[in-house]
């Protein structure tokens with residue numbers, strides 16, 4: 258069976274490579290429009306990790322003509338961080354896009370390797386803080402990340418199992434800017450991981466399949482498998498679950514009168530006296546966030 | 551390693567048979583007290599299916615001295631229903647308790663076998679209706695069912711995946727009486743299936759392990775496996791999830807002003823003109839609900 262549109266060799270989903278690429282990019286365009294994710298005038302920072310998802314974000318946004326630059330954090334995880342940086346540099350060369358690299362060690366004197374436990378949660382705090390601060394200080398309007406449909410539903414179910422109402426109120430495709438937080442967008446919100454992988458392969462996007470060694474313990478991997486098993490009962494279950502969430506998310510509405518303040522150390526927006534980044538890395542005085550290449 | 555209390559041969563959970571029985575019955579007593587499930591004066595109808603859970607309910611309530619009678623529905627599922635009825639009769643003999651049996655075919659002219667699809671959902675509607683109507687017409691105060699912790703969390707996650715807010719508001723251990731609905735109680739709300747099985751074995755309670763042939767397709771079986779796999783990450787995850795629900799369930803609060811009415815055919819409490827029992831079985835005029843045995 259060849260491509261259902263042109264008869265050429267099938268690549269994926271009954272389409273040849275060329276028509277699949279078209280199909281995928283149309284999916285992304287539809288999501289961007291449906292959720293009013295991006296404006297043409299916006300200066301976009303894409304946070305790239307070295308993996309397929311964030312690289313595909315940069316790739317497709319560049320092809321669609323958006324004004325983007327790349328941002329990468331070197332977390333100092335042995336082997337993994339070196340490999341990731343190499344692929345990020347390749348991507349920036351091919352796409353001819355500015356790449357900003359920040360070294361965690363330059364700022365904190367430490368790497369993720371020096372952390373004793375909760376690597377995934379500290380890594381998350383660190384990435385969110387650094388990309389937001391860099392984008393904020395360098396005049397970007399929006400940060401786009403590589404989170405896909407599988408990430409979204411597995412995080413959501415994890416938050417439900419913990420009845421973490423605060424985080425359950427934040428599973429939107431677009432988080433608007435407030436205080437010193439930039440707007441954040443997930444252009445792959447409705448797109449399954451598998452489709453992104455096939456797009457990256459079809460387009461020969463450089464990326465690494467190296468997995469962070471800390472990730473294997475994460476319970477969210479179990480949730481991802483669960484959803485893939487549930488697909489046998491209902492093919493569209495991930496998307497239906499996500500759409501149901503968007504319809505009902507007001508039940509997780511939290512106190513809107515909450516006042517953010519500025520972290521006493523770094524001056525960035527914070528819920529408490531000291532922001533979670535400065536807290537987990539025991540930052541004593543403010544630092545300049547410089548990027549290299 | 552013997553029983554941690556008396557040194558005799560271990561049966562389960564580091565306890566001998568006798569001490570395990572004690573431990574289990576104390577768990578049930580604690581739940582009954584904690585959630586004010588039952589009063590001594592109440593006349594209790596226990597809905598028994600032939601399986602271990604509902605039989606253990608009758609067994610433990612009888613031992614604890616409650617005033618109970620047994621109720622069973624013959625659904626007319628080939629082999630399964632005959633085997634179930636046999637075990638139910640054994641139970642009623644051993645416990646010396648009145649048993650009321652209702653035949654679905656006598657009422658509707660049909661059995662679950664005649665249903666084309668959605669067997670599990672129609673079976674649920676049928677059981678809930680018949681036990682409630684029988685209890686209501688025969689002066690019972692409360693219905694106790696065999697739902698356990700595994701049932702509860704797997705139904706809950708299923709309702710969450712469907713964002714079924716109405717049903718999500720009803721996962722309580724005690725549902726108070728209203729209109730012609732009797733009070734409903736789940737005494738095994740906090741107790742895992744495995745513990746009930748061990749209790750049934752320790753006490754030589756008669757029960758069948760025959761599974762309804764329609765059940766194997768049920769997606770809730772997949773949810774049960776999922777929770778058992780999640781225990782590897784967090785031993786107490788089922789109970790924590792349930793307690794989190796009880797703490798946060800007000801977010802699922804639905805319109806309290808909803809007015810129930812009486813089914814135009816059978817006169818029982820209904821959300822619409824015709825109750826779901828009369829609707830799915832196409833009942834044209836009211837019937838007398840007689841039990842035999």
Ligand SMILES: [Zn+2]
Pocket residue numbers: 260261262263264265272273274275276
């Ligand atoms: Zn084609």
Ligand SMILES: [Zn+2]
Pocket residue numbers: 520521522523524525531532533534535536
């Ligand atoms: Zn700070």
Ligand SMILES: [Zn+2]
Pocket residue numbers: 553554555556557558565566567568569
């Ligand atoms: Zn003992």
Ligand SMILES: [Zn+2]
Pocket residue numbers: 813814815816817818824825826827828829
């Ligand atoms: Zn009716």
